[in-house]
Amino acid sequence: MPTQAKLTQGSTFRHVVTMSFTGALGLMCMFLVDLVDMLFLSMLGEKEAVAAVGFASSILFFTVSLSIAISIAATALVSRAIGAGDVALAKRRAVNVLAFGILFSSLIVWLLWPNIPHILLFIGAEGRTLDLATGYLQILVLGMPAVMVGMIGSGIMRALGDARRAMYTTLVGGLVNAVLDPIFIFAFGLGVQGAAIASLLARFSMVAVSYYGVVHIHKMLGEFDLMDFLKDLPSISVIAIPAMLTNLSSPLANAIVMEHTSTFGDDAVAAVAIIGRIIPVVFGGLFALSGAVGPILGQNYGAGRFDRMHGAISSAVTYSFIYCLVLCIGLYQLQDCLVSVFNATEETADLIRFFATYVSFSFFFQSLLFIAIAVFNNLGKPLNSTLLNFGRATLGTLPLISLFALFMGAEGILFGQAIGSIIFGCLGFYMARNYIAGLEQKAAEEIIPLDGIRFDEVI
Template identity: 40%
Template sequence: MATAPDSTQINRKFLEGSTMRHVINMTATGSVGLIAVFLVDVLNLIYVSQLGKPEITAAIGYASTLLFFHTSIGIGLSIATTAVVSRAVGAGEMQIAKQLAGSALYLITGISTLLVLLTYPLLSSFLNLLGAQGETASLAKRFCAIVLPSLPLLSLGMGLSGLLRAVGDGKRAMYVTLGAAAATAILDPLFIFSLRLGLDGAAYANICARLVLAGVGFYGVLKIHHLFAKPSADIFQRSAKAFANIGIPAIMTNVATPFGNAAVTTAIAKYGDSAVAGWAVISRLIPMAFAGLFALSGAIGPILGQNLGAKRFDRLRSTMRDSLKLTLIYVLAVWFLLAVFSSLIATAFDAHDLGRDVIVFFCIFVAGSFLFNGSLFVANAAFNNLGYPLYSTALNWGRATIGVIPFVYFGGLWFGARGVMAGYGLGVVFFGALSVWLCFRVLHKIEQDQTNGV
């Protein structure tokens, strides 16, 4: 039987050694899992596109936009989990960390279940707001109705992965997402084609993947690290307060992204199902191509949390600098590859006419804007883990509203569907630059406050 790792040797490992090495290692393990998940997600869309009905591909686009709101709430809860537990680990309070972990899992289950109950009766209204109509709206609703009840499994899986990262176990956090990706890769073609379930098959495969996600996560947290204890009333209250202080702003921060995507979906819907299908492809392509950025924002959270708990301010600054260097290198490499293979990507998704034009335009011109998106991701992760989550909320909502709505509106008005994509990319530049400047100001303030005993 596996035994729990020694807490002082493994769990607090971010307090020593090169911060760049920690950033790269945690990002690499996170990227592998995320790329696998997003690659399977892209394959899923390719499978659906082979059914020969643009309405189905467009339905997946609308459904994904709506379900992304729920996924973002799960991400926000996992951010709170990682921040709260990693600080306790960094301070050496391992028994309290276990109780905080238990509280987090209880809270995640309750919040995500309540969310399902509130959302389910309103699916039609939400999809209509996004611009879905006719058969496309009916197909999108059917997909959401099947998948939505599995939201607690998804949220728990994210939270469990966050707990594993909080104790520095990036490898097992990777196994959580890899397991889900493997299940989807096997079951998608089986359900969609072999069993001839079509769109419903994609939904059933999604549910099975979430079961695997939660199962692998529970194994790592409970059996390997024993990172769970029934919380006392005092600890649960402390955890609930921390969840409110960190989780609510983190949820609001993450919901801003699908809100901005919804604005893009609404703007692009004016150009027909072909354009929406092209945007659906881009929405799947972004997470896969830029998985390293998403992994990076999750990777630095526990590194910052442990060093904040130990009051290692020099390591907080070097972690941020190393993260931004990695962002620059990664985005330039991915942008180059997307531009070179843009036509092949559009062909792989059987995109035609306006849908193809939108995909190619994004790959060649818009993808480079993710340098600023990546900077915003990194800064937001820092704010959430350093005790300034409202800063990330304000920046992300600024990006999702001021940095999206007017840009995609006027871009579409002046240049059509291409203009919508251009506006989506240009709007982030200011907020990405602002977030980096503000982040280093916060680091300086935290160190001054600690030095002066505030």
């Protein structure tokens, strides 16, 4: 059981690096398995199989995004309670967010499963590719409640500052997936469906790991009480619903990109699918940034430490720049290797090389948006995150990729996305810095000089 808010002490840069790297290792392991999935399926010599997983990934990203959104609510609510020293409140909110997540994910599975073929057809899948993508998704979607539980458990542990055990949830899931993949794909001869079954079983392993960390190690789940759940439901919804909308914008952008890419043929779709697998593996340290910065901000907000909140933001930017510089250089050097490994056709290879050479560094600016999202989600303005991310997914995607595709072909789709990331990353970061400054000023004004008691509510 936590005895102190550990993220309110020590170097903010060290906390950012530790939380980001541990989160990244877990995420990168999970996404590396997806990359290996793509590699195994490319070895079957059927480009429709690779394209099918590419289309399915757009829908899967939607379900995972919802799980991450609710884990954001768990992290924000639990970390603020821990920062304020109220462990009982933290335990109550942990179990109530978990109950919310299980109910919500079960509802999504019930609504989504029968409509999978129609959704895939809408975003451009057809023929053999449509059939393979449908079978793949109808298996994997059933594991959404397991992903939800695993992500929420990981979020609770991050809120406590236990980055290592939070990492284990996705790390173990990825390792289980990696072991089962070749067995189901090749040994059992199940192909695309085998990859889906292996991933489904791996998702259930995440539940066991997160349950062990939250319940047995930290003892952070209180007893479920319906009245307490109803009492906490507004607090959960205020964060979770805008966070869901925020995270839904990324699948929306991916669906827009995939629909436009499909007009250039299966080779272009395969390239975008491969790039979509490369991005989380290479830039996992940035995707983990929002989840890393959030608990640091939450605990220090609960403790009233605005100096450390400013320090955490500056540390996150420094970390992002160094990370992007090193990884983009590495990606540029390895682009021919990637083309060879995936047996890419000439058109597919051209798009992979274009991404590695001209587009990859735009992820630094996307990391600025991740930082801004962490600020707004954890400090009481999640709707701002929603507006920013939907702005990037719509105004920062559709007009730009349409415009650049007219002059650059399929490469223009990748380039248009990069320009959108630059615009909205800079805008979001500017807004986030101003918002923290405003919170600090408001807190200073609410301190009564006579006895120094602060009446502002930090939870």
